[in-house]
Amino acid sequence: MIEFQILPAGTVTSPAGFTAVAHAANIKKENQLDLALVVSETDCSCAAMFTKNQVVAAPVIVDRETLAQNSSRLRAVVINSKNANACTGEPGLANARATQQIAAGVLGCQADQILVLSTGVIGVQLPMGKLEAGIVQAAKGLSRENGRIAAEAIMTTDTRPKHLSITVNLPGGPVTIGGMAKGAGMIHPNMATMLAVLTTDAKIAPDVLDGLLRTAVNQSFNRISIDGDTSTNDTILLLANGVSETAVADPDSVQTFSAALNQLCTALAQMIVRDGEGATKFVEIQVTCAQSDDDAHQIANTIAISPLVKTAFAGSDANWGRLLMAAGRAGVTFDQSKINLWIGVQQPGELQLVANGTPTLYQEAAAAAVFAEPEFKILLDLGSGGGGTAVVWTTDLSHEYVSINADYRT
Amino acid sequence: MIEFQILPAGTVTSPAGFTAVAHAANIKKENQLDLALVVSETDCSCAAMFTKNQVVAAPVIVDRETLAQNSSRLRAVVINSKNANACTGEPGLANARATQQIAAGVLGCQADQILVLSTGVIGVQLPMGKLEAGIVQAAKGLSRENGRIAAEAIMTTDTRPKHLSITVNLPGGPVTIGGMAKGAGMIHPNMATMLAVLTTDAKIAPDVLDGLLRTAVNQSFNRISIDGDTSTNDTILLLANGVSETAVADPDSVQTFSAALNQLCTALAQMIVRDGEGATKFVEIQVTCAQSDDDAHQIANTIAISPLVKTAFAGSDANWGRLLMAAGRAGVTFDQSKINLWIGVQQPGELQLVANGTPTLYQEAAAAAVFAEPEFKILLDLGSGGGGTAVVWTTDLSHEYVSINADYRT
Numbered sequence: 001m002i003e004f005q006i007l008p009a010g011t012v013t014s015p016a017g018f019t020a021v022a023h024a025a026n027i028k029k030e031n032q033l034d035l036a037l038v039v040s041e042t043d044c045s046c047a048a049m050f051t052k053n054q055v056v057a058a059p060v061i062v063d064r065e066t067l068a069q070n071s072s073r074l075r076a077v078v079i080n081s082k083n084a085n086a087c088t089g090e091p092g093l094a095n096a097r098a099t100q101q102i103a104a105g106v107l108g109c110q111a112d113q114i115l116v117l118s119t120g121v122i123g124v125q126l127p128m129g130k131l132e133a134g135i136v137q138a139a140k141g142l143s144r145e146n147g148r149i150a151a152e153a154i155m156t157t158d159t160r161p162k163h164l165s166i167t168v169n170l171p172g173g174p175v176t177i178g179g180m181a182k183g184a185g186m187i188h189p190n191m192a193t194m195l196a197v198l199t200t201d202a203k204i205a206p207d208v209l210d211g212l213l214r215t216a217v218n219q220s221f222n223r224i225s226i227d228g229d230t231s232t233n234d235t236i237l238l239l240a241n242g243v244s245e246t247a248v249a250d251p252d253s254v255q256t257f258s259a260a261l262n263q264l265c266t267a268l269a270q271m272i273v274r275d276g277e278g279a280t281k282f283v284e285i286q287v288t289c290a291q292s293d294d295d296a297h298q299i300a301n302t303i304a305i306s307p308l309v310k311t312a313f314a315g316s317d318a319n320w321g322r323l324l325m326a327a328g329r330a331g332v333t334f335d336q337s338k339i340n341l342w343i344g345v346q347q348p349g350e351l352q353l354v355a356n357g358t359p360t361l362y363q364e365a366a367a368a369a370v371f372a373e374p375e376f377k378i379l380l381d382l383g384s385g386g387g388g389t390a391v392v393w394t395t396d397l398s399h400e401y402v403s404i405n406a407d408y409r410t
Numbered sequence: 411m412i413e414f415q416i417l418p419a420g421t422v423t424s425p426a427g428f429t430a431v432a433h434a435a436n437i438k439k440e441n442q443l444d445l446a447l448v449v450s451e452t453d454c455s456c457a458a459m460f461t462k463n464q465v466v467a468a469p470v471i472v473d474r475e476t477l478a479q480n481s482s483r484l485r486a487v488v489i490n491s492k493n494a495n496a497c498t499g500e501p502g503l504a505n506a507r508a509t510q511q512i513a514a515g516v517l518g519c520q521a522d523q524i525l526v527l528s529t530g531v532i533g534v535q536l537p538m539g540k541l542e543a544g545i546v547q548a549a550k551g552l553s554r555e556n557g558r559i560a561a562e563a564i565m566t567t568d569t570r571p572k573h574l575s576i577t578v579n580l581p582g583g584p585v586t587i588g589g590m591a592k593g594a595g596m597i598h599p600n601m602a603t604m605l606a607v608l609t610t611d612a613k614i615a616p617d618v619l620d621g622l623l624r625t626a627v628n629q630s631f632n633r634i635s636i637d638g639d640t641s642t643n644d645t646i647l648l649l650a651n652g653v654s655e656t657a658v659a660d661p662d663s664v665q666t667f668s669a670a671l672n673q674l675c676t677a678l679a680q681m682i683v684r685d686g687e688g689a690t691k692f693v694e695i696q697v698t699c700a701q702s703d704d705d706a707h708q709i710a711n712t713i714a715i716s717p718l719v720k721t722a723f724a725g726s727d728a729n730w731g732r733l734l735m736a737a738g739r740a741g742v743t744f745d746q747s748k749i750n751l752w753i754g755v756q757q758p759g760e761l762q763l764v765a766n767g768t769p770t771l772y773q774e775a776a777a778a779a780v781f782a783e784p785e786f787k788i789l790l791d792l793g794s795g796g797g798g799t800a801v802v803w804t805t806d807l808s809h810e811y812v813s814i815n816a817d818y819r820t
Contacts, residue, residue, distance in 0.1 A: 052739075053735065053739045054739070054746065055746045055749075056738070086734075087731050087734050087769065088769065089768025091768065122729075122731020122735060230735070231735065232734070232738060307807070307811070311816045315816025320532075321497050321533040322532065324496075324497050324533075325465060325496075325640070325642050328465030329462075334464055336464065336466070339465075354497065357499045358497075358499025359533050359534075359535075398816075399812050401717075401812075402721050402724060402807060402811075403809070404721075405718055405721035405725070406722065406724045406808075
């Protein structure tokens with residue numbers, strides 16, 4: 001049994017050697033925070049994962065290029081909200097590169113030691129004058145106290161900042177992992193977050209770090225869906241500065257660190273779902289007895305993005321037929337006469353609604369009571385004879401989601 | 411130039427030799443129409459297409475079995491609304507077969523000459539007592555005058571009946587095609603309608619009829635999307651009774667009939683979109699210069715089902731970045747620096763928003779004016795050098811859609 005110390009108040013500056021700052025650079029209206037810097041006092045290894053969308057924002061292109069050249073000497077991340085710098089063509093790329101140069105000048109390092117992240121409206125050029133002035137001004141306030149407000153500065157339609165840290169005792173000593181993330185729309189694997197920055201004071205080689213990040217993201221950010229849309233900007237970064245002097249290299253340390261990182265990422269991912277645009281429900285969908293894990297994941301995802309399923313969630317209507325309809329359109333072959341379906345609040349198996357493809361004689365009031373809860377679980381057993389399973393976390397499609405997105409830019 | 415006579419008031423009984431009836435069998439509440447019969451005075455050839463959902467309703471299973479045995483001696487279609495007879499297991503199958511038996515007894519034919527269609531709530535057994543009494547009673551009222559109310563009886567969340575007929579002069583004489591369809595949710599290729607019944611008095615062999623139907627559906631019902639969900643019950647039937655004595659067998663007649671059928675199906679499909687659940691917009695999405703038609707169709711569909719695109723439509727917000735975001739997540743490879751995007755009201759090419767992946771210097775007010783219209787067109791040119799194209803028709807995701815579906819069963 002591995003024990004971790006999880007700190008809900010922890011942030012990206014909880015690991016030693018990291019500072020942060022948040023600033024109102026007037027990209028958003030009314031003096032709201034819209035710029036964050038996360039800076040390490042020493043060079044960092046860095047692993048990253050990016051959106052699989054064919055249309056990618058300028059910072060994604062620039063960060064990929066940067067990390068292809070340099071994954072072991074990173075120093076800082078510059079993040080702006082309100083403007084995604086996506087679909088902005090060559091001028092957008094030039095602006096992302098200029099942002100690297102500006103930050104490098106201010107922080108006294110090379111441009112290829114800076115990563116840039118943007119989130120917000122697509123198709124508008126960055127206001128570079130405001131951004132440059134903001135970076136120069138912000139850098140003066142870098143401190144270990146600013147992790148929380150940095151998480152606030154990267155918010156768009158999020159209603160609350162998402163941050164966390166976890167400390168784990170390795171054979172070589174304690175290390176800390178901190179993280180912040182933002183949602184709250186265009187949320188779907190892969191990736192399931194728009195932006196997340198993770199930091200650690202452990203000492204980890206870039207190739208090890210890369211494997212650790214991929215494993216963690218597959219169990220966390222790739223298991224959540226809010227609206228099925230995939231952002232042009234999705235990026236998750238994991239920076240390891242080694243300031244703790246504790247190495248993560250031997251199998252035991254790697255395994256323990258990996259478990260802690262998985263837990264941190266899962267917690268951040270679930271925070272994103274709970275703060276999904278207009279979300280009033282948090283629903284766990286588990287699919288079992290599929291021919292493969294991929295089949296199970298495909299079905300769970302299809303249920304999670306179905307507008308008819310999600311509106312039934314919003315209405316607290318135990319309209320389970322829609323769950324089976326969505327499963328059936330997932331592109332996976334199965335025998336509907338072998339399906340079993342359960343729902344529950346604490347455990348998914350509390351109330352069976354379908355047995356071998358036929359409705360059970362359950363009480364409608366009992367089913368309605370489960371769907372009326374703010375959090376509940378669904379278990380779909382395909383009965384294929386296979387052992388494929390998957391879990392995803394999702395939310396409902398509410399009036400508020402429509403309100404938020406019908407008029408996002410104004 | 412082929413000239414057709416299109417009758418907006420036409421129905422499934424416009425072709426000679428067909429009668430229909432609608433009845434309130436008390437499956438719906440408050441004496442609303444919920445049962446329709448469409449009957450031919452002579453045996454019909456029949457072609458059919460069904461949902462590709464893995465989970466299929468009992469009537470889909472029974473009709474597939476029936477048509478595998480008999481595609482040239484069909485006599486009648488029994489349709490009920492309010493109850494989909496889906497996810498109802500063996501009892502549901504027995505009920506669908508019993509419905510065939512009841513109708514055959516009343517109409518004086520064999521059970522394998524009857525097709526059954528159901529639409530409505532999933533997971534509830536059909537009230538067979540009410541259905542049997544209803545069929546017996548309804549059959550007494552069969553007449554050529556009842557085509558329109560038959561189209562009313564198959565409605566669920568539809569706000570208006572959808573029916574049409576078209577008359578075409580073939581070398582052998584005039585023939586008429588009539589049709590009715592219902593939406594209005596779970597609408598996505600394939601198929602893009604829950605139920606449609608098409609009739610014609612032309613004389614057409616089953617194998618020819620099958621090819622004609624597939625061609626027409628691919629150009630019409632498979633080009634519309636309301637919410638991306640695929641029903642368990644989707645069925646389209648085309649019955650040809652030959653009463654006109656005009657054969658559709660030679661290439662010229664087949665081609666002319668095919669053009670008329672395509673036009674009828676496209677008109678019915680567009681009626682479904684215009685009456686989509688909560689729809690306030692009718693949007694044509696055209697994708698050109700893809701590597702293949704399939705690629706173009708995949709991208710157009712992904713745009714059409716994107717919740718973020720659809721909520722922007724609902725808000726009349728020309729947030730075109732979301733169109734590119736959705737295109738990029740369609741699973742099709744393309745070069746974002748070659749994209750061109752236009753919008754328009756009459757013609758899709760009226761206002762260019764993106765040229766070679768970079769925003770043009772268009773006026774926001776001009777773009778907003780297009781998105782404010784109840785009907786508009788979008789043209790996305792992928793610039794791949796290929797000639798693949800596709801057109802789909804879709805609608806917005808409005809507050810009303812959420813209201814309708816959050817509480818559908820009550």
